[in-house]
Amino acid sequence: MPATGTVLYDIIAGVREDLARRETALPLGELLAHLADAPAPRDPMPHFRARGSSVIAEVKRKSPSKGALADIPDPAALATAYARGGAAAISVLTEERRFGGSLDDLRTVRAAVDTPILRKDFIVETYQLVEARAAGADLALLIVAALDDDTLRRLHDEAGELGLTVLVEVHDESETERALALDAELIGVNSRNLKTLDVDPGVFGRLAHQIHDDVVKVAESGITGVPDVQRFVSEGAGVVLVGEALVKDGDPEAAVRAMTGVTTP
Numbered sequence: 001m002p003a004t005g006t007v008l009y010d011i012i013a014g015v016r017e018d019l020a021r022r023e024t025a026l027p028l029g030e031l032l033a034h035l036a037d038a039p040a041p042r043d044p045m046p047h048f049r050a051r052g053s054s055v056i057a058e059v060k061r062k063s064p065s066k067g068a069l070a071d072i073p074d075p076a077a078l079a080t081a082y083a084r085g086g087a088a089a090i091s092v093l094t095e096e097r098r099f100g101g102s103l104d105d106l107r108t109v110r111a112a113v114d115t116p117i118l119r120k121d122f123i124v125e126t127y128q129l130v131e132a133r134a135a136g137a138d139l140a141l142l143i144v145a146a147l148d149d150d151t152l153r154r155l156h157d158e159a160g161e162l163g164l165t166v167l168v169e170v171h172d173e174s175e176t177e178r179a180l181a182l183d184a185e186l187i188g189v190n191s192r193n194l195k196t197l198d199v200d201p202g203v204f205g206r207l208a209h210q211i212h213d214d215v216v217k218v219a220e221s222g223i224t225g226v227p228d229v230q231r232f233v234s235e236g237a238g239v240v241l242v243g244e245a246l247v248k249d250g251d252p253e254a255a256v257r258a259m260t261g262v263t264t265p
């Protein structure tokens with residue numbers, strides 16, 4: 001669990017309050033019944049494992065570190081542009097308070113594209129995994145820094161049972177050890193430390209050495225263009241996760257296309 005006083009701790013406190021409200025409105029037993037109507041989960045792994053970089057393109061309005069990024073009045077239009085550009089998956093931030101997202105955004109994007117969708121949130125309970133799948137998500141993020149080992153393992157297993165592919169996010173060596181102990185198939189190295197919000201672009205290269213090559217490595221945060229993608233690919237990334245640079249680009253379709261299929265020279 002994150003230490004008190006950190007940004008991550010504060011974010012999760014808000015997430016738990018919002019979650020308690022949703023659970024009161026729709027208890028888990030009723031939510032589970034909605035799973036029957038969800039489309040079958042899509043498997044993003046073959047695309048992620050294909051030669052050349054894959055892009056997870058993010059729908060992100062604001063963030064605690066950068067403030068407002070883009071209004072995104074029409075998330076479906078943005079997601080459609082990402083899909084046309086060849087995004088391997090689309091990440092939808094569903095955290096409301098700090099990132100301006102919602103599960104409604106995820107449902108809207110689901111209705112618009114066939115691409116696998118990642119629910120990007122601070123997942124701390126089973127309920128949020130069921131919500132993700134019921135809303136049509138195919139992947140879920142689990143942030144190692146946010147969870148103790150037992151909860152991390154339980155949520156990882158439950159996500160798998162629901163048919164969700166898990167992106168396990170790490171920031172340092174000990175979190176990477178914990179992700180590897182889960183037998184995670186998809187590990188994201190977040191260059192932004194969620195405790196301090198600082199970006200350290202050297203962290204991916206460092207941690208990538210620790211992760212064996214049958215795991216797909218995702219470079220996350222601070223990626224501004226093709227040169228960054230080339231650098232992370234040369235350090236072992238199969239996938240890049242990009243938010244800010246894409247939501248601010250006047251031509252997100254072309255921006256995704258340019259970052260897709262990058263190989264080591």
Ligand SMILES: O=P(O)(O)OC[C@@H](O)[C@@H](O)c1c[nH]c2ccccc12
Pocket residue numbers: 058060120121143169190220221222223241242243244245
């Ligand atoms: O906008 P950027 O710098 O391209 O970053 C995207 C993504 O990595 C970032 O949104 C992110 C990575 N892990 C997270 C966990 C929670 C919220 C947000 C994130």
